[in-house]
Amino acid sequence: MRRTLRIAALVLVAAGFLPAAAQDATQRRGFSIRITAPAADEFVAGRTTITAEVKAERPAEVDRVEFLVNDKVVFVDREAPYACVYDFGEESKAWVIRALAYHVEGFSVSSVVVTRKITISAFEEVNRVLLWVTVTDKSDQLVSALKREDFQVFEDGAPQEIREFTLEERPITMAIVLDSSGSMRDQLGDVHEAAASFVETLRPVDRAMVIDFDDKVFLLQDLTSDQALLKEAVTSTEALGSTALYDALHAAFRRFRGIEGRKAIVLLSDGDDSSSQFGYERILEEAKAGNVLIYCIGLGDVRKSVLKEFSETTGGRAYFVSKATELKETYQRIAEELRLQYYIAYATSNKVWDGRFVKLEVKGRHPDWTVRARKGYFAVRGGAPPGAAPAK
Amino acid sequence: MRPRVLAAALTLGLATEALAGRASEIRKEAFKLLNEGVAAYNKGDYKAAVVALSKASDMSLNSFRTHYFLGLALTGDRRYAEAVSALSIALDLDPAHLQANVASGDALLAQGIVDEASPFYYRALKLRAEFPPALDGLARVAEAQADDDKAIALYERAIASDKGFAAGYMHLGDLYLRHGRLEDAVKLLVEAVTIRPDFGPGLDRLAAAYGRLGYSNEAVATIRRAIELEPRNAEHQATLGHVLLGMGVDGGATAAFREAIALDAGEPRAHEGLAEIARRVGRYDDAVAEVDLALADTRLDRRTRERLTATRATLHAEKTEAAALESRAAAGTASTADMAALAALFAGRGEWSRAALLLEATSPAGAARERLAFYYFRAGRFREAHAAYAELARSGGRGDLEINDGAALARLGSDAEAIQAYDRALAIDGSQARALLFRANALLRLGRSDEAIGAYKRFLEVKPDGESAEQARRILALLTPAPAPKPPPAEPPPAPGKP
Numbered sequence: 001m002r003r004t005l006r007i008a009a010l011v012l013v014a015a016g017f018l019p020a021a022a023q024d025a026t027q028r029r030g031f032s033i034r035i036t037a038p039a040a041d042e043f044v045a046g047r048t049t050i051t052a053e054v055k056a057e058r059p060a061e062v063d064r065v066e067f068l069v070n071d072k073v074v075f076v077d078r079e080a081p082y083a084c085v086y087d088f089g090e091e092s093k094a095w096v097i098r099a100l101a102y103h104v105e106g107f108s109v110s111s112v113v114v115t116r117k118i119t120i121s122a123f124e125e126v127n128r129v130l131l132w133v134t135v136t137d138k139s140d141q142l143v144s145a146l147k148r149e150d151f152q153v154f155e156d157g158a159p160q161e162i163r164e165f166t167l168e169e170r171p172i173t174m175a176i177v178l179d180s181s182g183s184m185r186d187q188l189g190d191v192h193e194a195a196a197s198f199v200e201t202l203r204p205v206d207r208a209m210v211i212d213f214d215d216k217v218f219l220l221q222d223l224t225s226d227q228a229l230l231k232e233a234v235t236s237t238e239a240l241g242s243t244a245l246y247d248a249l250h251a252a253f254r255r256f257r258g259i260e261g262r263k264a265i266v267l268l269s270d271g272d273d274s275s276s277q278f279g280y281e282r283i284l285e286e287a288k289a290g291n292v293l294i295y296c297i298g299l300g301d302v303r304k305s306v307l308k309e310f311s312e313t314t315g316g317r318a319y320f321v322s323k324a325t326e327l328k329e330t331y332q333r334i335a336e337e338l339r340l341q342y343y344i345a346y347a348t349s350n351k352v353w354d355g356r357f358v359k360l361e362v363k364g365r366h367p368d369w370t371v372r373a374r375k376g377y378f379a380v381r382g383g384a385p386p387g388a389a390p391a392k
Numbered sequence: 393m394r395p396r397v398l399a400a401a402l403t404l405g406l407a408t409e410a411l412a413g414r415a416s417e418i419r420k421e422a423f424k425l426l427n428e429g430v431a432a433y434n435k436g437d438y439k440a441a442v443v444a445l446s447k448a449s450d451m452s453l454n455s456f457r458t459h460y461f462l463g464l465a466l467t468g469d470r471r472y473a474e475a476v477s478a479l480s481i482a483l484d485l486d487p488a489h490l491q492a493n494v495a496s497g498d499a500l501l502a503q504g505i506v507d508e509a510s511p512f513y514y515r516a517l518k519l520r521a522e523f524p525p526a527l528d529g530l531a532r533v534a535e536a537q538a539d540d541d542k543a544i545a546l547y548e549r550a551i552a553s554d555k556g557f558a559a560g561y562m563h564l565g566d567l568y569l570r571h572g573r574l575e576d577a578v579k580l581l582v583e584a585v586t587i588r589p590d591f592g593p594g595l596d597r598l599a600a601a602y603g604r605l606g607y608s609n610e611a612v613a614t615i616r617r618a619i620e621l622e623p624r625n626a627e628h629q630a631t632l633g634h635v636l637l638g639m640g641v642d643g644g645a646t647a648a649f650r651e652a653i654a655l656d657a658g659e660p661r662a663h664e665g666l667a668e669i670a671r672r673v674g675r676y677d678d679a680v681a682e683v684d685l686a687l688a689d690t691r692l693d694r695r696t697r698e699r700l701t702a703t704r705a706t707l708h709a710e711k712t713e714a715a716a717l718e719s720r721a722a723a724g725t726a727s728t729a730d731m732a733a734l735a736a737l738f739a740g741r742g743e744w745s746r747a748a749l750l751l752e753a754t755s756p757a758g759a760a761r762e763r764l765a766f767y768y769f770r771a772g773r774f775r776e777a778h779a780a781y782a783e784l785a786r787s788g789g790r791g792d793l794e795i796n797d798g799a800a801l802a803r804l805g806s807d808a809e810a811i812q813a814y815d816r817a818l819a820i821d822g823s824q825a826r827a828l829l830f831r832a833n834a835l836l837r838l839g840r841s842d843e844a845i846g847a848y849k850r851f852l853e854v855k856p857d858g859e860s861a862e863q864a865r866r867i868l869a870l871l872t873p874a875p876a877p878k879p880p881p882a883e884p885p886p887a888p889g890k891p
Contacts, residue, residue, distance in 0.1 A: 071510065112518065254453070
């Protein structure tokens, strides 16, 4: 599929704000070139159009434009608009894209763009996409005893064939992520109690880790089935510092890399992110890229839209409580949901692995049902990232 | 403590202190481990650094410094794939960190993943134009792609961008070393360690270059300095071993290689050194076993793996060839070509006397006789070496043969005759630096200092650069004492006092 990336505007904005040394265009006697698409740090895959803009006093001054990918010439264009289509393949990789404009007098100017590799922690198998689905009725009660025929799966609007269906009873791997920023001080006792009660709901086959965050993120307990260790960890947090919520989520995604099966993050926070090194967009991208259910509990006055977006994108759910005393009940509700989830594997009809986000929709047979599942996946082929060690 | 908290604590059966314990202990421990790891890394003790920083990175999940230094330490320990993973976390936390981008490129490049390495260097260059470590990285990418001209241009750009960028001098020096431009290499490596006297890798490479040039004392002194700075670095011990091996000190070399392996069981150059020692005495199976030990290390970079694999194949081929030749020689069925081949094989193992005996038996002429003269010389049979070189020089009219003859005569203690040989060489070509230097040395040994001074000056005119030139200058400085300093101006007469 031929895909034109339209990021020129972003490049122009970036160029205006970057220091001179960081701008990617070179200029000589009013003769300059700039790659307008793809943008720096964009993710590219599949057949992608590379475009460059050449500035010259007269168009006839431009002899030719060479496009190079990873230092290899892939196309020579002799007339405007300067563009070429290059197939970047199906894997997630970083690329160095260069464009060289040659003046008729023999000198040249160049522009460089380095694209980004995205970390896909859950690659789709060639013909199989995995989903964990939760169904509630009109009164928000979990719906049990459903069958394969009760569901329909759509990919970018096209119906898909469900190959496997079961009530999920296999072990789950969880990250219990607790906000311990300064604002949590007065509520820490209730938080400890509620989180400890949640730990008690784990089955002996389930495993969990505990991540504690303020402006720093610490792993208090690595994956274990030992409830005593988990309780010790969740009840040891101390309130201090600001809120690096996105960093904590990213850390949880990282710890999940290489782990198969159903995975869930259960996040508790009482405030908006205030000190993360990661941004919202990046974490949302990671949430889309990893098949991890995110359950968020917002305590008090939090920005609901952020937590809802993370949860809904992944097939989890966001809960909001005004008082810490309500936490225990909310944790219990999440535990119930995790115990009543359906596993669906379907054969995808997708033939194009070009890095786009493929939209998923799972519909229930009954119109009153609310069906929650992840919203899609990146169409990127699997495999370990080159040069990196297997995840822990 | 609020009643609810207390109740929760009691419910869980945990003491209040224990409740607060885990989180704060982990924070303190992570900080302590980070400091320990960085300190170990700075001392070149990469294994200890990896242990401490791995533990810290398992606790402190969003600490850039922890993951960054873990990546560097893993690279130091040649665990490149793991280094890439650690550095990718560091770069997630701070994508604009110049050195982390370069370090990621380096770890990928060491694995031979050239295409993946380049984007990191380019990204660093986009963050800071002409950033020397990024240009240096791209130069090494060009080297990996066998484009040495491009590599040299990039190294020169890196050095021009920062005259104090020691790694640039070192890598360019290394490239020249590979090209056999030894004196150019030494010049650059000396520059690298002059800029940074505590630059362990630079000292290591300089010692290797000195060793290849035959400047044994300088080589040993330089690598000892590197070891002093980084005592836990196995590569320095391996380099010491190779320097000693080049000097023929096999016992010392073996000890150094063993020390390197004690520090890092997979140190490939140490295993190669031990393999070479085994090969020199014909223990080919032991030699192959050493190479196999090196090849078993999963951390090997692609280039080293290729080199070791080639060495292994050569050892196998040489073992087979040696067995066949020796069997024919023992049975008395060896041809002249067989004997010459067997002699070359022994010469390659440093067994010069056996090589000379075998080649002698073939009554060689021409190029083979010249080879025999060399074997004589290396075997310490200087009288035979002189006879052969003199005869070859008379028939060939070649200056280099006259110089070799002079060298043999000098070893026999006949410096006067050696000077005559050098003069004959210079009559053929007056700009032969070796003849000029050896002649000056011979004059000095004969006590003809004034003539020696002139000869050294003539040598320096022809060859003003390089270690030999430096040695000549040192000798000249000793032979020509500095002129006496001018007397200070006389004290002005005291000003007349007031009446």
